[in-house]
Structure formats: structure tokens, C-alpha cells
Amino acid sequence: MPDAIDLLVLGAGPAGAAAALAAAEHGARTVMVDEALAPGGQVYRAPPMDHRQLGQRALEPEHRDGEALRRRLQCSGVEVATRHRVWSLLPGFRVHAIGPAGHRAWVARAVVLATGTTERVVPFPGWTTPGVIGLAAATILLKSQGAVPGERVVVAGCGPLLAAVGAGLVKAGRAPVAVVDLAGRGEWLRALPAMAARPDLVRRGLGWLAALRRAGVPLLSGHGVVAVEGDTRVTAVRIAPVASDGTPRAERVARRLEADALVIGHGLVPATEATRLLEADHRFVADAGGWIPVLDDDCATSVAGLFAAGDGSGLAGAAAARLQGEIAGLAAARHLGQLDEGRYQHTVAPLRQGLARARRFGQAMARLTAPRPAMVGTIAADTVVCRCEDVTRAEIETAIASGAREMNQLKAWTRCGMGPCQGRMCAETAASLLARHVGGREAAGQWTARAPLRPLPLADMVGEFGYDDIPMPEPAPP
Amino acid sequence: MSACPAYDCAVVGGGVMGCTTALWLARAGMRVVLLDRGSLCREASGVNAGTLTMQMTRAALIPYAMRGWELWRTTADWLGMDVGTRVLDGLSVAYTEAEVGMLEARASSRRAAGAPVELVDAARARDIEPGLGDGVRLAGFCPVDGFVVAYLTGRAYRGALLAAGATLQEGRAVTGIDPVDGGFALGTADGGRVEARRVVLAGGVWIQEMASWLGVRLPIQCLVNQLVVTERLPPVMRTILGVANGKLSLKQFDNGTVLVGGGWQGIGRGDPRDGGAEIVPENVIGNLQLAVHAVPRLRDARVLRVWLGYEAETADAMPVVGRLPGFDDAWVIGSVHSGYTSGPYIGRLLADAILERELERPLFDPGRLAGR
Secondary structure, three states: OOEEEEEEEEOOOHHHHHHHHHHHHOOOOEEEEOOOOOOOOOOOOOOOHHHHHHOOOOOOHHHHHHHHHHHHHHHOOOEEEOOOEEEEEEOOOEEEEEEOOEEEEEEEEEEEEOOOEEEOOOOOOOOOOOOEEEHHHHHHHHHHHOOOOOOOEEEEEOOOHHHHHHHHHHHOOOOOOEEEEOOOHHHHHHHHHHHOOOHHHHHHHHHHHHHHHHOOOOEEEOEEEEEEEOOOOOOEEEEEEEOOOOOEOOOOOOEEEEOOEEEEEOOEEEOOHHHHHOOOOEEEEHHHOEEEEOOOOOOEOOOOOEEEOOHHHOOOOHHHHHHHHHHHHHHHHHHOOOOOHHHHHHHHHHHHHHHHHHHHHHHHHHHHHOOOOOOHHHOOOOOEEEOOOOEEHHHHHHHHHOOOOOHHHHHHHHOOOOOOOOOOOOHHHHHHHHHHHHOOHHHHOOOOOOEOOOOEEHHHHHOOOOHHHOOOOOOOOO | OOOOOOEEEEEEOOOHHHHHHHHHHHHOOOOEEEEEOOOOOOOHHHHOOOEEOOOOOOHHHHHHHHHHHHHHHOHHHHOOOOOOOEEEEEEEEEOOHHHHHHHHHHHHHHHHOOOOOEEEOHHHHHHHOOOOOOOOOEEEEEEEEEEOOHHHHHHHHHHHHHHOOOEEEEOOOEEEEEEEOOEEEEEEOOOOEEEEEEEEEOOHHHHHHHHHHOOOEOOOEEEEEEEEEEOOOOOOOOOEEEEOOOOOEEEEOOOOOEEEEOOOEOEEOOOHHHHOEEOOHHHHHHHHHHHHHHOHHHHHOEEEEEEEEEEEEOOOOOOEEEEOOOOOOEEEEEOOOOOOOOHHHHHHHHHHHHOOOOOOOOOEOHHHOOEO
16 A cells, blocks of 8 residues: 655755755655665765765765755654655655665655756767766766776766866876867856856866866867777777867867777756656756756646656756745645745745846856757768667658658657667657657657656566456456 | 549548558559558557467458468568468466356367367376476467467558559548448548548447448447567467467567457546547556466566557447448448457458459358347
8 A cells, every 4th residue: 555645756956855854844745766875876976984974084065965865754753765766656646666675655735856968969970889987977986985997097078077076086196198078178168157156166276277277187278079999998988189069070180099998978957757758748958967847936836736846947056046946845735735935935936036046047057058059960971879778860750751740659669769778868869860850859849758857677576476366456357 | 522532442540451442452453542640550450469279260251361361471462571470389278167167169160160179187287388387277278369460560561552553541630421422522631531432430439430420320339459568588389379268368579578468458548439448457567467377487587568559349249340320332340359360351351342253252241230
């Protein structure tokens, strides 16, 4: 039997935790579910246990904030269900999850989705070679395990994570071979006014750059990765200067960097599987990372009782996520009748002001991090787009030429997106390729979201059972 | 209506049935338009399990299924594209006394109708399907089962129909049909109008609504089948595997993914045809338990996707194929229980009927179910 609760929060990052805390404070019986071992999401990810216990190294500010957040949650009325994977999310908010002790189900009167993002990599020759990992993935590796992806690492892509990962590698004793930034210096300069809103973060960024300089790491602005060499392992990374639209400048010679690992990322994409599964309205906003749920000022989606917050509802960074999460939690409490209109408006007014400021910074970073418009067009015909199913750009183009007009049709015709990543890695690229032929991303549409939200082990799904336990329906007609 | 309508025949609904009918009409020289509110084969024809099975085909349909099986096997020849059809041994197993009874009855009626089904013991069943778990009491064995990769059919039919000179109007929903002098006028959601001398209603579960446009009451039930697919696995099975009660259909594709079906039901929001449908998590789990019971190695797999496919069913679980009662030139085709196997053959039969050719086998008069 499902547990009846007031609010279910999916995702225990900055947005989800703030939402859960705010709603619980107003008396909402709240469960927050996350698949990780501890709450905190990616930004406030808990460091490895031995580091915490032994205090082996100075903690980053996120670690301190994360520990504070985990302590607050412990003292709150929020039930935190970590190591739980939500696999089905149905209207009326029937939520099914699998955790260490098996199946759990809740019926919630309201839901806040704070599901964060997926990392984007625009394909290039060799991007599926072992040794190539995502930029955000590398931060997880560094934060959660203190591990580095290789001995000679090239860090490439765009956005502030470049310097963060570069400096993290220096600190771990593996100064990268080079940091390769798609953005030219001019793009960073243009972002300065928005960055002024967060001098603390600018100082940290400058600190990362200084650490890289001290370690003698070359910083190559306005450069992109052209190809990775190596069959079973990265042996070298070829880079070239790029124009501001992302196209390699043909007149300039590519450089070859000997390396055994490449860390690369082209920004983040809001994870909208859950809002799509519940059939909320979405819109496409390139600057916000792609498709995002349509939200009002109270973080409410088009589905009554369903709220969304954080980067999963549009990229704006951790500070904005926290404020937006708090608004969503309060709005959920109001929806549940646990917070009256007057107090709600009084409480959210200052949060909204703070959110506007935090967004200016976060959105400027998102713009710097976004892929350049021409990048998808430069993908070579024989480059794999869908790495789970080995679907190349040429196969996608052939399907489009034979009449595939929207994403679900493209998927059926090519198997692009049918593999274990459930389309997370290839959706953006495939949709951008299709959009060029059908008049834009809105016309290309989105893949229909399906349960389970993550691949699920059958062993966990079926548990221990006997034949007589199977709830067998009526036989088919004779 | 103009003296000479633009089309000899309008087919409404682009699933396997509608597409096959349209294809053979176009190849016979008719000017054919096929309209679908979405893309070809994106409902039941493209999302259901695509199982080719004699043991789950109703006995009276076996002769049709045998011909349909032959057509699916040879799509490269008549459809211009291989739709991934594989011929496999089919097994239907019984775990309980009651299932043994069902299996014996089903096998004998199908054998009588011409399907090569024989009953085998557990040891022989294990030889045929080494992936089987314990507990099998008896099994039905049929060497002419198999599957079609259902999601490829839309692509195949699209190419064939265009090559045959048919006019395809995908993404164009028909909202009404009026009989007019010399044929029919079809109204579309975009405010358009298409005129044709004849009309074929091939809308699957929506046939009931289409018939009502012409004043005919033709009750069609809408089943909401749940389907589950795993990630790619090393070979864990080699047959089309079912349970005698019909509640499991299991197969492993060439790419290693395993499809679990068997008609476990999702639930409509009201009438699923209008309001959509959703999965029933308990039924997903039950279906998977049955699959793991049959092939224990599936326990190590991961589930990637669960989705829903509608299936049309009549009161007698037999198809509706033939003239719409009261009309000479309005036809209907659909509602074949476990009809994937016989689909293309029945589509071709209807085309023969419309072309006034001699029929190899009788159609399935919609009149027996219809009212006004």
C-alpha cells in the first residue's frame, strides 16, 4: 500500500532540499527522494567518507555548505529517502520507487521536481573513445572520490567548469596538459557585468585561473577539440582555433596534444523526463539549456499541484536553484492549504528579488556554457551521434531524407535514443539535426518520456516470488 | 461533389491494415489517398510486440495467419524493405493443471485449422528453449512463429506507398465523412476536404468513431497493452515464448534486447481513445515476474522502457473486414485479435474485394456486429 503524504520532492540538490525544508517548516508531510547516497545533488555532493573523517584536505565552500544542508535536513521533519530510484510517476501523484529495502510507493498531494541536468557533449570524431569523459562527470569524480580521469588530461569545452576542473586536477597533483576554452576572451569580458552580481564566485574563478597559471597550464581561448586519437584508449587530442559560431577555422593548423584522457563538456541540459512523463507543458528556450517546463512565478507547472525548480526547470545555477526551490516549497505548502495567501506573498517577495539577481549571474554562465550554433552542423557523417545504439549522423540524415519529421519517428526509424541512456546523451544532437530540416526545435518535438525514469534491474523489480504470487489476469480469448 | 472525384479510394488510418490495402489498390492502378492524423504505423502497428504466432492466433484465423506469416517473411520482395522479420520456434508453456488444459484445447483446435502445433514434454521444451526455467508441465511447439520489428514498418510502408504512386497525407486528421453523390467527402481537422469514390476505414481502435460518422454503430473495445523492453543482453533465449493462458509473450531481438508483452493492461483515463492511458505499475511488475519465471536469466537484466499499445477487439474477438453495412463503397478493416501475423494478408484480401477480384478466403462481415 502506498504511503499517503502531502509533498514528494524528487531530487535532493539545492533546489529540492530548499523546497522540502520550506514545505516541511509549514507542516507539510514531506518525503524527498534521491538516488544518491546522501542529499546534496551535484553541487553539494558529499565528499568521500575518509576525507570527511580524516580532514585530509581543506574543504571547498560547497562541501561546507553541503554539510550544513545535510545537518539542517537531519533536524527537519523531512523524510529523506536516499538510494531510492523513482521509476514511475503518475497523475494524482502516485509515485513508485525502488530502494535498498525494495519497492516503495507514495500518494502525494503535491510534487516538486528538482531533477537537475544532464551533461551535453556535441559529438566529434573519437568522442566515444575510452578516456573521454564529461566535464560535469569529472567534477563528480573529483568531489566524490578524489579521483582523476588520467595522467595527462586535456580539459576542454566551455563555461566555468573548465577552470574548476582544471584547478581541481592541479590540486590533485595532476596538472592538466591544457585547458581548451571554446569561448574567446571577448565572450568572458562581455559576461563581466552580469558576473559582478557575485563577486565571491568571480574571486573563486580567478583563484582557479591563478592556480592553473602557477602550475604552468596553457589556457587556450577560442579553441575547440577537432578529434581524439586512439582506438582503445585516448592517445592524443587534436585542437584548432574556432570562430565564434563554433566552426573550426580551416586556415589555421590543428595542434596535437599528447594525452591519455579528455574531459569535455558543452553545457548542461535540463532533465525534463519527469515533467514530460506527467505531461506538463514545455517550451524550448535555447539560453535556458533547451526544453523546459512552462512555469509561473510560483514555480507551478501547467499540471495542478506539480511544481518544478532548479536547473531542471531552466539553467540558472545553484544560488538561483536554492531560492527557486524555496519558492516552490512555499507554493506547494500554499497549494496544500498549509500557508495562507498573505503569508505566502510576504515570504516569497524577498526570495523573488534574490532570485532575479542570482539568475543574472547563472544565466550569463549558462550562455557561456551553451554550445555554439554551428557545432552540430560540423559533425562528420560517420561520427556516432547515439553511442548506445551506434547511430551515425549519416543514418540520421538518411532517415530525415526518407521522411522522418519528428523525434519519435526518427527514433523508430533509426533506434537513436533507444539505448540504456534512454536518449539523454543524444537527444539534443539528434533534435538539432532534425530541426535544420523541419523548421526548428519546436517542430522537431521531443521524445515521449517513458517509465522507468532510470534503467531498473529486473531483480529489484520482481523481488522473490513464487508462481502463485503472480497477480495473473484473465486468460486471453481461446 | 465534382463529377470526377480526385481519388478512387481514400484510406483513413495508416497502420499495417490500411497501408497494405492502400498499397495493393495503388499497385492495381487506383488513385489512392491515405490519411493519418499522425505518422504511418505509429499506433498499434508500430508499438505493439510484432509477434508472429500461430498459438495465440484464434483458430478460425489460422489460414489467414499462415499466409500473413509468409508475407512478413518476404517484405523485402513486396514491400521493398526488410522489416527485421525473423522465423523462430514458438513455444507455449503450461505451469499449472489449468494451463495444461488450456494448452491442450488451444493446440488441438489450431492443429485442426492447419497450424503445425505439437505438444511436447518439459525435457523436449528445454531442448527447444534452453533458457527455460523449472516448472514446465507441458508445452506447445510451433516451428513457424517469429517476429517483425514493428517500429520499422512505418518506414517500409512509407517508401512502398510513395513508389506505388499513392498520395500520403500524414499529420492530417479526418474529422468526419459525408456520403455525397458519387462517393464520399472527408472533412479534415485543418478545415480541408478530400473527395473520393470509395472510402476504407482502417483506424484500429478508432474504427468505432469512424463508423459513427457514417451513422453505423460498430462497437470496438480498446485494450491497453503494456510492453516492456530490456537493455541489450547476451543471448538468453532463442524462441518466441508464451504461456498457455496468453499472458506472456517473450522474445529476444537480434540486437540483444528482450521484449516482454502478453497483454497485461494499462488503464485508460476514461475512454483511452479520447483521454489517453497510463501504465499500471503493479501490472508491469506482474508481467516481469512471469517473464523471469519463464526465463530466469532475465533477472540479471535491466528494464529500459515501458510503454502502451492499443489493441482493438470485437465482442467475438474476430476481425471486422468488409463492407460497412448499408454502403456499397465504404469498407472497414481492423480489430484482429493477435492480428499482427495475419495483418498484411487480410489487407491484401480487402484490396482484392474492393478491386472486385475473386477472393482466396472470405472476409469478416462487419454486419454481424453493427447497428444503427
